[in-house]
Amino acid sequence: MSFVLSLLPGCPILRIGYPIEFLFHRVVGGICRISSPTDIGAQDATLTFLQQAQVKRSSRHLPRILGISGEGYRTVYLKLGIALEADLAIVAAVHEAIGDAAAIRVDANEAWTRFEADRVVPRLGALGVEFVEQPIDMHDLDGLAELRARTGVPIGANQSAWLPHQVAATIARRAADVIVTDPHQLGGLATFRDVAALCELHGIPLIKHAFGDLGVTTAATLHVLGSLPEPQLGHQTHLQILEHDLLAERLTFTAGCLQVPTAPGIGVEVDRDALRHYGEAFESIGEYEGYSPRDSERPTGSR
Numbered sequence: 001m002s003f004v005l006s007l008l009p010g011c012p013i014l015r016i017g018y019p020i021e022f023l024f025h026r027v028v029g030g031i032c033r034i035s036s037p038t039d040i041g042a043q044d045a046t047l048t049f050l051q052q053a054q055v056k057r058s059s060r061h062l063p064r065i066l067g068i069s070g071e072g073y074r075t076v077y078l079k080l081g082i083a084l085e086a087d088l089a090i091v092a093a094v095h096e097a098i099g100d101a102a103a104i105r106v107d108a109n110e111a112w113t114r115f116e117a118d119r120v121v122p123r124l125g126a127l128g129v130e131f132v133e134q135p136i137d138m139h140d141l142d143g144l145a146e147l148r149a150r151t152g153v154p155i156g157a158n159q160s161a162w163l164p165h166q167v168a169a170t171i172a173r174r175a176a177d178v179i180v181t182d183p184h185q186l187g188g189l190a191t192f193r194d195v196a197a198l199c200e201l202h203g204i205p206l207i208k209h210a211f212g213d214l215g216v217t218t219a220a221t222l223h224v225l226g227s228l229p230e231p232q233l234g235h236q237t238h239l240q241i242l243e244h245d246l247l248a249e250r251l252t253f254t255a256g257c258l259q260v261p262t263a264p265g266i267g268v269e270v271d272r273d274a275l276r277h278y279g280e281a282f283e284s285i286g287e288y289e290g291y292s293p294r295d296s297e298r299p300t301g302s303r
């Protein structure tokens with residue numbers, strides 16, 4: 001089903017394909033009393049996740065970064081793209097603070113021109129970053145390929161590789177060392193597994209991206225991640241920074257890792273009260289603006 005939906009890029013039905021697939025695993029797994037690991041092929045696996053940090057001024061946030069590494073996370077993820085020298089100062093400060101306790105991954109979200117990337121990426125490489133995610137425009141696959149060839153610094157494709165055909169093109173153009181995408185963007189768990197197989201064939205790591213995932217998404221995706229070969233790089237999630245979730249029992253991290261759930265279905269139970277609460281919030285406030293066009297008729301401050 002997800003494969004069929006993925007053939008319809010831009011089709012609104014893509015937005016319902018993923019929940020339907022979750023529902024399938026949840027209901028059928030529950031009835032048959034089998035878990036998705038059995039269904040999808042996941043092992044009894046533990047997956048590593050990274051800790052994200054949006055750093056504006058390194059000195060003020062360093063204790064928080066140090067706290068993160070102290071929780072056992074092996075990868076720290078920094079959003080860059082503020083200004084070249086400020087970006088470098090942040091990475092240098094974090095590197096000095098955490099040493100080898102965790103890898104430092106940086107994401108520029110297309111902030112730099114080719115000219116800027118040529119100057120900043122080698123300096124980031126000298127600071128030992130794990131890879132630089134989406135340094136330049138998502139459409140500039142030639143630029144990404146030339147950047148990684150020229151600098152020797154590993155490059156991650158994220159916005160360049162949302163959809164299956166984009167992942168294939170990115171790999172074919174040798175534009176990335178790492179693919180970062182997620183089941184929501186791809187259209188479902190099955191397509192995510194297909195893309196994982198494509199990456200595996202080419203020896204390129206696949207990293208689960210997170211778009212503010214709740215526990216249901218993370219639990220479902222764990223089943224696919226648990227079926228992939230080890231070792232894997234740290235995957236993204238937002239569970240560590242959520243005040244609340246929709247799960248009756250939250251997923252818990254141990255030294256920065258989550259285990260593949262083994263209970264029937266996708267292995268989690270939904271908190272019905274929380275679901276009702278956020279359903280009412282959605283009805284009265286609307287969708288988070290990062291995920292929908294701004295409604296010009298909605299009163300200011302109503303989101």
Ligand SMILES: [Mg+2]
Pocket residue numbers: 107109133134158159180
């Ligand atoms: Mg990214």
